[in-house]
Amino acid sequence: MEAVEKKKAIELKDVCINYRILNATSVRKSFLHKKQREIVFEAVKHVSFSVEEGGILGIIGRNGSGKSTLLRSIAGVFSPNEGEIDLKGHSVSLMALGVGFKGTLTGRENIVLSGMLLGFTEKQIREKIEEIIEFAEIGEFIDRPVRTYSSGMHSKLAFAITAMLETDIMLVDEVLSVGDERFRKKSLEKMKALILDQNRTVIIVSHSVETLRELCDRVLWIHNGEIKEIGEPGKVLEHYLEFMRA
Amino acid sequence: MFNLFILILPPLLAWIIHLFLHPEEMSWKKKAVFCIFYFVLVNSFTVTVSCIRGVQGLRFNDMTMSYKIKYLCMGCTWALVLPFFVGVLTGGGEGRQGLKKETGKFFHDIRMYTHYAIRSARADLRAEVSNAYLDWLWWLIEPVCMMLIYTVIFGVVFKASEPYFPVFIFIGLTMWSFFSRCISGSVNLIRGNKAIITKIYMPKFILLLSRMFVYAFKMMISFGVVGLMMLVFRVHLTVYILYMIPVLAVLFLFTFGLGSIFMHYGVYVNDLSYVVGIVLTMLMYLTGVFYDVAKRIPEPFGELMEKYNPVAFLISSMRGAVLYGQAPDGVLLGMWAVVSLVLISMGVVTIYRNENAYVKMI
Known part of the structure; x- marks a missing residue:
């Protein structure tokens, strides 16, 4: 057991995230029905936890339990309605299925643009770009528009970008289960390599109990927007499986 | 008829913009208050500017068409601008x-x-x-x-x-x-x-x-x-x-x-x-x-x-x-x-x- 308290990389305090349903209006609607019922859907309710620097947290839960919402708000795509998310000044990147590419641009241009949005300079990206293309193994498609890609190639490229352009915090949303068998193995290897790096903090969202058991040092089980359990992977995943079987 | 129109249209525009800027639910009473508020605000701004430019008071009978249109244009400009300032000053609490x-x-x-x-x-x-x-x-x-x-x-x-x-x-x-x-x-x-x-x-x-x-x-x-x-x-x-x-x-x-x-x-x-x-x-x-x-x-x-x-x-x-x-x-x-x-x-x-x-x- 380590006696030294590790520094926290991510800290969430009492975070609530709401969705407003039925809010997009049209000109006609807003004149005819002045009072629209607004249904507020609470996707995440009063969640607090923290991840240590270099830690790997797995998040598991049923579909629609607020996992991806939580991850996206940590990535800064939108801010929570209540509470606070503190990244302690670390850079962060979100890896998700069908990452945000511009369909009309080629893969190569998308690499540069995504890299710039992640906060890298053009020079840094140029140094890495061949590595990324090689890792993604999509061949000559790299110079074709992204809209012509198959969904597998899409996610391979997305994975390659976030894996090679290394940010302090990596958020991984279901990406590990894409691609063919070979690429899955390779990305798992890469993930492990990244995880071995003591400075990198990782949060993984997945439905695959095996992946989480293999990779994580802590698991968070989220149910209907609330924390059900957090702790040792073995114990939490066991409870989760029991719950799902019931 | 047209005289009333040039007084009412700009505040109405401002009011609608205000409602869109604040999509949260608002009671009818509050909406009515804002409607009157904008009527006073927009028109007072427009009248002030006309006074600065040398017009004394609003006398509809001897207004030229050109002046009416100018008044309407200026009113609409203010109507576009003011709701944002009202929003900035009232909303958020930070000011x-x-x-x-x-x-x-x-x-x-x-x-x-x-x-x-x-x-x-x-x-x-x-x-x-x-x-x-x-x-x-x-x-x-x-x-x-x-x-x-x-x-x-x-x-x-x-x-x-x-x-x-x-x-x-x-x-x-x-x-x-x-x-x-x-x-x-x-x-x-x-x-x-x-x-x-x-x-x-x-x-x-x-x-x-x-x-x-x-x-x-x-x-x-x-x-x-x-x-x-x-x-x-x-x-x-x-x-x-x-x-x-x-x-x-x-x-x-x-x-x-x-x-x-x-x-x-x-x-x-x-x-x-x-x-x-x-x-x-x-x-x-x-x-x-x-x-x-x-x-x-x-x-x-x-x-x-x-x-x-x-x-x-x-x-x-x-x-x-x-x-x-x-x-x-x-x-x-x-x-x-x-x-x-x-x-x-x-x-x-x-x-x-x-x-x-x-x-x-x-």
Whole structure:
């Protein structure tokens, strides 16, 4: 057991995230029905936890339990309605299925643009770009528009970008289960390599109990927007499986 | 009847804008209070400005038509501007402190992301031509063809004529298409870039900036053609041609300000794009792309139109500077520059306050 308290990389305090349903209006609607019922859907309710620097947290839960919402708000795509998310000044990147590419641009241009949005300079990206293309193994498609890609190639490229352009915090949303068998193995290897790096903090969202058991040092089980359990992977995943079987 | 109309329409506009700016539920009582509040506020601003300019009181009987229209125009301008200030001062609870922070954030973001905007615009331009048979030649062919069509229709069929008519039309067309494409594009910008903004944070106005760089580049190509045409038509060149730089700068700022506001509303109001389309078409004919507004529209309105319609003013200044060796009206140019800056700050503040909600909306 380590006696030294590790520094926290991510800290969430009492975070609530709401969705407003039925809010997009049209000109006609807003004149005819002045009072629209607004249904507020609470996707995440009063969640607090923290991840240590270099830690790997797995998040598991049923579909629609607020996992991806939580991850996206940590990535800064939108801010929570209540509470606070503190990244302690670390850079962060979100890896998700069908990452945000511009369909009309080629893969190569998308690499540069995504890299710039992640906060890298053009020079840094140029140094890495061949590595990324090689890792993604999509061949000559790299110079074709992204809209012509198959969904597998899409996610391979997305994975390659976030894996090679290394940010302090990596958020991984279901990406590990894409691609063919070979690429899955390779990305798992890469993930492990990244995880071995003591400075990198990782949060993984997945439905695959095996992946989480293999990779994580802590698991968070989220149910209907609330924390059900957090702790040792073995114990939490066991409870989760029991719950799902019931 | 019309007298009542000019008093009521601007506050009504302000009120509607206010309601859209604050989409949360509001009681009827509060809505009514705001309605009266805007009626007093907008009209008092308009009356104050008229008093400063030497009008004593409102006497409807001896008002000229021209004055009424001016009053209405000014009222509507205030109506567009005031709800934002009311929103900034009342909403958020932070008031001025928040505004200061947002200004800092704006300049920081501009420094951080302009590089991205340029790069993205370049990639867009390249992608646009990579699948076309004639490549980048389309950027020349399209505006030149448009110019030919309008020159024939308006020059031959409608017998409109100005010195150097084809160049005259081409300048108007170039600047107008920049403006209208940016504005109509801005409405759907957030929805159109859903893939990116649901995955990563970026200041949303960067999307608009990037789109504007694309159209600005096309505009520059068209101005290259203008230069060629000026050689062909043997236009007499003067020093005044340098005025095209401030004129274009003001056009860019104005478009950015207006575009950022439309970008915000475009997220919440689904059918805004139809409204914008209609208004832009109407504006196109009022802007004098094909004719000289000040000369063609009967007396009081023509001159008013040229002064109070910024695009018309900028187009005619540009024509004056490039073709006829006239300096633009410095005061008006400065005024529109200030209005543009106000629009930009309003738009950017509104976007900052709401951009977190965008992702949940789309």
